[in-house]
Every structure is written in structure tokens, then in C-alpha cells.
Amino acid sequence: MSVDERVRDHFDLDATRFDAIYDDRKGRVARWVDDVWRGVVRRRFVLTLERIGPLAGRTVLDVGCGSGRYCLAYAERGAARVVGIDFAPAMIRLATDAARRAGVSDRCEFRVGRFPDAVPDGPFDIASAMGLFDYVAEPLPLLARMRELAQSTIVMSFPKAREWRVPFRRVRFWLSGCPLFFYTEAQVRDLLAAAGIRGYDWIPLDRDYLVIAHLDGDTARIS
Secondary structure, three states: OOHHHHHHHHHHHHHHHHHHHHHOOOOOOOOHHHHHHHHHHHHHHHHHHHHOOOOOOOOHHHHHEEEEEEEEHHOOOOOOOOEEEEEHHHHHHHHHHHHHOOOOOEEEEEOOOOOOOOOOOOOOOEEEEEHHHHHOOOOHHHHHHHHHHHHEEEEEEEOOOOOOOHHHHHHHHHHHOOOOOOOOOHHHHHHHOOOOOOOOEEEOOOOOEEEEOOOOOOOOOOO
């Protein structure tokens, strides 16, 4: 099986558990596990919404949208059109159901497919890829295509190669058969440069680097 197929199958089976990371309705043990091992998932969600800027009337592409949590938040904050792409069918089912329950189905479109093959009509004002590059063997083509589609901002995360949880994550994902990829700071900055991204905010989180690219900028900003 290819890397993409193994990642797809992993998240197709794990969709409900992964989505539960965002849910506060869980026991103390489950909450502690999520806080320690997956707390960055919620922190980067909150930080992205704080830093992404005004969304009213804008169009957003979310690559590797998972269960649609970001897409719903973008729509609820006024985005005119939100397109989420993920190659795990179970994730897209969760996202579609959640958009219907939230009353934003008219502005949220979800597609099962592999980016950049499953590319909707663009361009978009904003693109995001949160928790995507952890599972991508060749990130540059994806990042370059996002750069072509987005006109204003790209928000993305990259998992750190040097962090105390890395060995444990490697073992856990190896046991599950799901590929996992990590990045040094230099590797991420080289990727951004190769994709033509020069101006960005660089935000180190505990397990990830969060990057907010300003596509009309010309200098990197550390914050």
C-alpha cells in the first residue's frame, strides 16, 4: 500500500476518536490523555482562529480537513464559501453531518479526495493545512499548489522533529501502520522558500511549528 492509502485507512478507522479531541464531554482520564498527548490540536485550533484575520465574505480552502472542525468555525465566523478536502471518507461524513447540524451546509462543501488532485475551483482568499504535513511524504507539491490557490493567507502546521513526544508517536503510529513525518525548523523554512513563501509569522508550539504565511509579504517575522 502507498503512504496515502495507509494514512487514509488509518484515519478512516480513527475518525470518531480523533474528532473527540475537540469535545469537552469526556472523562477525566481521557481529558488528561488528550491534554498531554494531543493538546496541541486544540491549541493550534484556537490560535488559528485568533490569528487568521477577518473571515466575513471570504473564501477558504481547508486541505486535510478531517472532521471539518476548522471549516465549521470559518463558516460560523462569516466565510462566504468553505471547501474542505480529505481522503478519509469517514472524516468527510462526520464533517458533512456536523455542517448540517450547525446550519452552515449552504457555505461548506466537502470532498473526498487527494490534494492536489481533488482541487475545487479557485482561487481562495485563505488556505489552511492543520495537522496535514505530519502524514505527507512529499510536502513541496502540496504546499506549492496551496500557494497557487491562496491569494492572501496560508495557515499550516508542521510537527517538530525534536520534541519529547516524538519517539512515542513514532512507535504508536508504526504499530498502527500509519506513516508519520517530522520536520526540523530548517526543513520547514526551506520548504516555504521553495514554494515561494517569504513573509510569514513563525509560532513555535509545544509539538508543532505553526506558520501563518502572508502572501503579499516579503520578509519572515518571528512571533
